[in-house]
Amino acid sequence: AQRVTQPEKxxxxxxxxxxxxxxxxxxxxxxxxxxxxxxSRQRLQLLLRHISxxxxxxxxxxxxxxxxxxxxxKPFAQEEDSAMxxxxxxxxxxxxxxxxxxxxxxKP
Amino acid sequence: DGxxxxxxxxxxxxxxxxxxLSCEQNLxxxxxxxxxxxxxxxxxxxxxxxxxNDFQKGDIAEGYSVSREKKESFxxxxxxxxxxxxxxxxxxxxxxxxxxxxxxxxxxxxxVV
Numbered sequence: 001a002q003r004v005t006q007p008e009k010x011x012x013x014x015x016x017x018x019x020x021x022x023x024x025x026x027x028x029x030x031x032x033x034x035x036x037x038x039x040s041r042q043r044l045q046l047l048l049r050h051i052s053x054x055x056x057x058x059x060x061x062x063x064x065x066x067x068x069x070x071x072x073x074k075p076f077a078q079e080e081d082s083a084m085x086x087x088x089x090x091x092x093x094x095x096x097x098x099x100x101x102x103x104x105x106x107k108p
Numbered sequence: 109d110g111x112x113x114x115x116x117x118x119x120x121x122x123x124x125x126x127x128x129l130s131c132e133q134n135l136x137x138x139x140x141x142x143x144x145x146x147x148x149x150x151x152x153x154x155x156x157x158x159x160x161n162d163f164q165k166g167d168i169a170e171g172y173s174v175s176r177e178k179k180e181s182f183x184x185x186x187x188x189x190x191x192x193x194x195x196x197x198x199x200x201x202x203x204x205x206x207x208x209x210x211x212x213x214x215x216x217x218x219x220v221v
Contacts, residue, residue: 009148032208044151044198044212086150090208095141095166100150 002027004089006099013077014107021072021102023061023087032090033063033070036098039083047085048072057081077106111135114199114213121186121193121220129184129216131199139205140182144168145196145215154197157182158205186218194220 003026013019025031035047048056050063050070061072070087087099112133121127131140139158143151153166157176171190176182182201186193199213 006150034208043214044200046210049208088208090206092206095153095156095205096151096208096210097153098143098151100148 002089002091002094002097004087004097004099006085006087006102008102009100010103010105012105012107015079016076019072019074019077019081019104019106021085021087021104023070023072023099025068025070025087025089027068027089027091029091031063031065033061034088034090034096035059035061035070035072036086036088037083038086044086077104079106079108082106112199112201112211112213114197114216116216117214119216119218121218123220124188126185126187127218129186129197129199129218131182131184131213132180133182133201133211134180135201135203135211136179137201137203137211138179139202139207140176141200141202141210142166142172142174142182142184143198143200145198151198154184156205193218 005024033050037047038044048061059074084101086101089097115130141156142154145151152168154172155174157163160179173185197216200210202210
């Protein structure tokens with residue numbers, strides 16, 4: 001069965017520190033992985049998708065099929081990065097599966 | 109201004125009542141989805157619709173019903189059979205089912221009083 005695991009409910013870092021939000025998935029087929037972000041009082045929005053291999057707001061994520069991971073990274077966290085982050089898995093024949101989310105808190 | 113609109117933003121329901129949450133999109137998307145968001149639970153799929161007049165159960169469909177009579181609209185009814193309806197409900201759409209360019213609505217918070 002398909003599954004997405006985000007092991008941390010809360011990640012707290014200081015401004016300027018590196019950030020890594022972990023995401024592991026379980027899927028035997030060819031996965032499509034995404035990161036979504038939800039800022040306070042705003043709607044859920046797409047941050048990254050693995051096939052685009054781009055950097056958005058300084059965040060990057062690399063799909064590691066060997067480790068079945070898609071960790072989200074940023075070298076220097078900003079206070080405005082504080083939000084809820086969801087990893088999502090797509091594939092053949094099913095709708096998105098979301099992880100339980102990680103709340104990132106960036107302290108001044 | 110294209111997008112997806114959910115209404116109302118806040119909804120209060122008495123025990124034993126059915127309530128309907130509205131979701132409308134003007135993006136010309138074929139596929140629409142309803143998710144339930146609970147703290148610590150992430151987003152769980154309730155129902156989805158790949159095309160007009162068709163819909164499928166998601167992971168937690170019990171106590172919910174939907175209709176898809178128009179491409180633009182995908183209302184969700186929370187019935188009295190739903191044991192724990194207090195939650196935040198998110199509607200989303202995508203150009204096609206299996207296309208993961210989801211656009212999300214701003215959500216409806218339902219509270220049972």
